[in-house]
């Protein structure tokens with residue numbers, strides 16, 4: 001089985017999560033390719049919450065130019081995992097744009113993981129968005145703290161090879 005993990009991370013939490021799930025999947029005997037999707041022009045790292053470009057692109061669901069998906073061929077994978085930070089209640093713009101771009105191209109079972117600070121159910125929201133876009137989305141979970149949520153992450157990963 002071969003899985004593609006596609007993610008964006010600005011402050012490192014989603015990146016650490018993806019490193020964890022890649023190791024875990026490899027332990028389960030799954031081949032994993034990781035694609036780090038980024039805005040073509042990365043956001044400045046200063047004062048992220050006050051960044052007007054982030055606010056504008058996120059709240060208006062802008063489709064932005066992305067990079068990092070070169071070489072991603074959806075048909076080569078048995079399943080896809082999409083991971084994103086939540087910004088202002090939404091998936092981060094690079095992942096929003098990735099989801100739009102590959103809507104009719106990813107036909108395999110799709111899983112998603114959102115990372116956020118607040119215990120608000122953002123996962124269900126992204127699951128609905130993916131379904132609306134035609135993704136065969138199986139499961140979407142939320143991670144606020146990697147340590148605390150490890151059990152739920154592991155449980156989801158265990159289910160993927162049986163998809």
Ligand SMILES: Cc1cc2nc3c(=O)[nH]c(=O)nc-3n(C[C@H](O)[C@H](O)[C@H](O)COP(=O)(O)O)c2cc1C
Pocket residue numbers: 008009010011012013014015048049054084085086087088089090115116117118119120
């Ligand atoms: C601009 C911005 C907006 C955010 N909005 C939310 C939010 O609406 N709800 C929430 O729970 N966390 C929010 N967060 C926190 C991030 O979702 C959380 O820290 C995430 O895990 C960061 O992922 P990363 O380290 O991979 O970039 C926000 C963070 C930033 C920088």
